[in-house]
Amino acid sequence: VEETFKNLFLIGDATAAGWDNLNNNTPLVRHPDNENIYSYTGYFSPDATNPEGFKLIEVLGQWQPQWGAGANTGEAAVNDGSTDDPSAFVISADGYYAFNLNIDEMTYTLETYDASAAATYATIGVIGDSTAGGWDADTDMTQTTFDPHIWNINGVELGDGFLKFRADDAWDISWGSANAISGFGDLGGADIPVTAGTYNIWFNDLDGSYILIAVE
Secondary structure (H helix, E strand, O other), rough: OOOEEEEEEEOOOOOOOOOOOOOOOOEEEEOOOOEEEEHHHHHHOOOOOOOOOEEOHHHHHOOOOEEOOOOOOOEEEEEEEOOOOOOOOEEEOOEEEEEEEEEEOEEEEEEEEOOOOOOOOOOOEEEEOOOOOOOOOOEEEEEEEOOOOOOEEEEEEEOOOEEEEEEEEOOOOOOOOOOOOEEOOOOOOOEEEEEEEEEEEEEEOOOEEEEEEEOO
């Protein structure tokens, strides 16, 4: 039986999805060396009239389990469906932030992130023998309108094999890693191993992070 991992998705007024729990919510990336650590680096923009921030949900379309901030600084909290919902992680101003959550230790960090020198790409796609185009043609991803560094493609059928992410349909800039499903791609890194299936794929060009979420 294939091991299943917990996915966490952004929700909240400071996120692209707003407070909609079924709005192509952006997932966090699970660390390949510790499945209890999740990260997201990207743009947040709180509601000017009612700024709260963001929380995390595990299942799209469901409000619980719901993750948020605990009573003390740096402390995380969760409602698994049996208690009250936690508070939001506070975002007080528009900008880029780096967020890390450890669901084993129930701790988190949230810090501003300097993205001013980051390149903005015209296109990013997936390519590899696991994809329809093989190693010859990219399958283009969609650049989110909320954050130009976040890319997504839904319902992609992949075969057994490998893939990489690359910019502008060329090998000048590509990202890869030896870690399947979720991880952080290095520039010019290894081919990412893929098991056949249908996936929603997310990629972040700020830190090379990626996650493939199997579609039932």
